[in-house]
Amino acid sequence: MRVKNLVIGSLLGVALAAGIWVASSTLTVAPESRPAVATVLPTPIDVPAFTLQDQRGARIGADVFRGQWDLVFFGFTSCPDVCPLTLGTLAAARKELEDSGFSPLPRIVLVSVDPERDTPEKMSAYVGHFGAGNLGITGDLENIRKLTDTLGIFFEKRLDDSGDYVVDHSAVVLVINPEARFHALFGSPHKSDNFVSDWPLLVGS
């Protein structure tokens, strides 16, 4: 009886160990398959319906986000520090990915949170400065709000003493997938290396 119990006990032990091994091997995700910096949304969020203008003045809606992977920043052309820094960082990351032969490359998108001053002409010169294939979006405030409210972007106009104003705004960069869904986000401060290392994992996930 004691031998029989020992055999049964050993078999149970082996089965338990095998079970733990199987469970751990299936539950463990290889660290290199997860983005190190970007946060991937558990459930992607659809870009809402809107009517705005691109930098050429053409009328655009949510479909403009279909068919390619986008890196989207919300800012304004009169912003001298954070906005050009961020767009410069995104352009540098895209260039590095391009030089390495990676595909698909991100399209860089700037959505104006200062549509009062940011005309399509201004947006064209601004986004064009950071790369030929970039997209600039502007238009009426109501439609900008449709985008920002759904995508969790904050912005607020703030008057200064001289009667001029700045716009406080979210500093995140959103990743929108080819199905026009908000897929992931990068928090600030932004570093080119973060986008370069995470991009292949984001578009492959």
Add this chain to the structure above:
Amino acid sequence: MRTAPLLLFALLTSACTTAEKAPLSATDARIMPPVPGVTKRAAYLTLVNNGDAAISLTSVSSPQFAVVEFHQTIVASGVARMRPLRELVIAAGESVRLEPGGKHLMLSQEKPAAATASADNRVGESIRLDFYSRDDLVLSVNIAGH
């Protein structure tokens, strides 16, 4: 008695050395390249206080820009906010870095080149920044690469 002239000499030498060394100096000065259609630009540099008293900078002017202000970008809870700074204090023996995404100079309303080209203020194509403590000019910096 023989030590007195020596002490006086030492004090004079020390005074001369201190006077020759500017109390405030700047390193790593640069300006963001112009972006088409944009009238505001940021400039960055490190200000070093070589003296033994704090220096309070209260204004900056430039022959090339109508308005130059100290600003600070603050990113908190994921939101970027830009605020003017009334003064910039550099403690004795310390330095303050004006850098991207932090404290910086905001240059607005660039004057047409013709308006300043004939003035001595324009050194080649560089931009001059004059730093003031109240009414006293304490430092002039030329930034190349305009």
